[in-house]
Amino acid sequence: MKFLGQERGDYMVSDLLREPPAPARVPVQAVRDDKVAARAREESEAALRRAQAATAVSPGRAREASEQAQRLAAEERQETAAAAEPAAQLQPGSQDDARERAASEKRLVEAQRQREMASVQSWKMRPYGKRSDAGLARLISLAHExxxxxxxxxxxxxxxxxxxxxxxxxxxxxxxxxxxxxxxxxxxxxxxxxxxxxxxxxxxxxxxxxxxxxxxxxxxxxxxxxxxxxxxxxxxxxxxxxxxxxxxxxxxxxxxxxxxxxxxxxxxxxxxxxxxxxxxxxxxxxxxxxxxxxxxxxxxxxxxxxxxxxxxxxxxxxxxxxxxxxxxxxxxxxxxxxxxxxxxxxxxxxxxxVVTGQAEQVLSKTIATKYPELHDIETKARRSHIVEQKRAAAEQSRARAKESAGYHRQPPSQGRGGPSMGR
Known part of the structure; x- marks a missing residue:
């Protein structure tokens, strides 16, 4: 049966659809979620419905609708395959890409470590950050006793x-x-x-x-x-x-x-x-x-x-x-x-x-393990601080001793002096 203006007889839309070629694999940047896949399926079904409606008027529009449906179906299959294999990525095409990827990951890890190290509270602000390891251990022992x-x-x-x-x-x-x-x-x-x-x-x-x-x-x-x-x-x-x-x-x-x-x-x-x-x-x-x-x-x-x-x-x-x-x-x-x-x-x-001191010990060990450069800086600064404290305490002790000696010193005698130099 032919309508006016048609070269061939009337066909179903499904007769115009062909098996699409196998899609080429391309690098997947991110895995789409289920909502995106569902939205793609809805758009494909809508295109098919529009193609069916178009064949009732013109075979040319039917072919365009069929091609659009084929493209949408191919995209849907690609997206479904990507959703079924989350986190699936293509292997790097060359060793250079692998090295670049490893260097990038290493830079990301280092940047994260630097951010974590920057978030560590300063030793000056921690309750017992100014104490040495031996002094902190002695404090914890005395506090426990x-x-x-x-x-x-x-x-x-x-x-x-x-x-x-x-x-x-x-x-x-x-x-x-x-x-x-x-x-x-x-x-x-x-x-x-x-x-x-x-x-x-x-x-x-x-x-x-x-x-x-x-x-x-x-x-x-x-x-x-x-x-x-x-x-x-x-x-x-x-x-x-x-x-x-x-x-x-x-x-x-x-x-x-x-x-x-x-x-x-x-x-x-x-x-x-x-x-x-x-x-x-x-x-x-x-x-x-x-x-x-x-x-x-x-x-x-x-x-x-x-x-x-x-x-x-x-x-x-x-x-x-x-x-x-x-x-x-x-x-x-x-x-x-x-x-x-x-x-x-x-x-x-x-x-x-005891709890605060033990927390300081744990933090100190963590810093020494994860952030050795920060541990070296804190150790040197803490050592300088302790030396300065001892020096200030020694100066205060000498000043008090000097003041005490001056307080107890007897005034000079006011008795008769020696023979006059004028005689």
Whole structure:
């Protein structure tokens, strides 16, 4: 069937399509993604549809559409092959191309290394960048040791605080604080001590009374009875006393004097023993630690009145001691809690020092491995910095020594000088 103006009969568009020649391989600069391939397929299908529409009008336009479709199909196959083999590139055509490619890659790697080296923080700005390797190692070791000591201190303080908190809680539950318990115990001790001190005072009074009576007997014997022994018979008759009666009186008074002396000795010994026992009760109790200003931890005073006065002072101070002990417990708990915080902060600071120092060591090794030229520059600059620091420290030490020597130097003598040169 032929239409007007056609040389051949009517054909299908597919009859005009031929197998395209194999595409030549060309260097692929970049791999297209799936979106680009899909877009190419859509354009090819649209061209085919336009070619089909054109054959209904003119065979010439049909041939143009067929050729365009063939070109688009060939491009699509090339793009599909490229997408199926990502990163596929042709081998260099010659050794020169290979060397150029290798040199280019080497320049890219070197440029990347230079950029990374430029991004390394300066040794002057790093926390421990100014320290030598030996100094940094010593700092890390000391910081590690300090961290361990701080952690042990924190643990010990925390344990003490825990024990004290438990004791205070138990005292609160029992309704009696440490101060109140001390006062109750001290009051019992003072009761016993005051009883013995009272006994000592009574015995001391008996001793004084016996001594006074003994003295009276001695005076009576010395001044009245014994002189009558020297009287004559008639003088004793006039005095109304016989020799026998006189001897009996002297014996009786002597016996009374001896008995009074024995009683005085016994009373003095009893008073001394009671006084020492009373004070020993104080020394053996917890009062001794609270009344050192009253010599409670020392031997007994020689005077019973002094013992009695000190015991009275102790009893007056008991309420103040109760308040002071309770306040001391609260302060001790706060101090221990503060020590825990202080030790913990110190341990954390030391641990941060260890971590920062070890990071500096790792960075130094990395610089020495990847950037040897930068490592050499930093090493020389760091060595110069350390030498300058030592020199400045030596100068400061000499300046302080010189200033100290000038401060202690004595002024010149202002005494007489030598002989005058004018004479």
């Amino acid at each position: 300090s961290a361990g000591m701080s952690e042990r201190g924190a643990g010990a303080a925390e344990e003490k605080a825990r024990v004290l908190e438990e004791r205070l809680a138990e005292e609160k539950a029992a309704g009696q604080t440490r101060g109140q318990a001390f006062v109750a115990s001290a009051a019992t001790v003072l009761d016993q001590t005051e009883a013995k001190a009272k006994k000592a005072a009574e015995e001391a009074g008996r001793a004084i009374t016996a001594r006074a009576a003994e003295e009276q007997k001695h005076i009576h014997l010395r001044d009245y009875l014994e002189p009558k022994r020297d009287l004559s018979f008639f003088e004793r008759r006039r005095a109304g006393v016989t020799l026998k009666q006189l001897e009996a009186d002297i014996s009786e008074v002597s016996a009374d004097r001896a008995a009074l002396r024995t009683e005085a000795d016994r009373a003095e010994t009893a008073a001394r023993d009671a006084r020492e026992e009373a004070w020993q009760l104080v020394r053996d109790s917890n009062l001794a630690g609270q009344f050192r200003d009253l010599d409670a931890d020392k031997p007994s005073p020689k005077d019973t009145d002094v013992v009695t006065a000190r015991l009275a002072t102790m009893r007056e101070r008991l309420p103040d001691i109760e308040m002071r002990l309770d306040r001391r417990d609260a302060q001790a708990l706060a101090r221990l809690q503060g020590e825990v915080i202080t030790y913990t902060v110190a341990a954390a600071r030391s641990r941060r020092t």
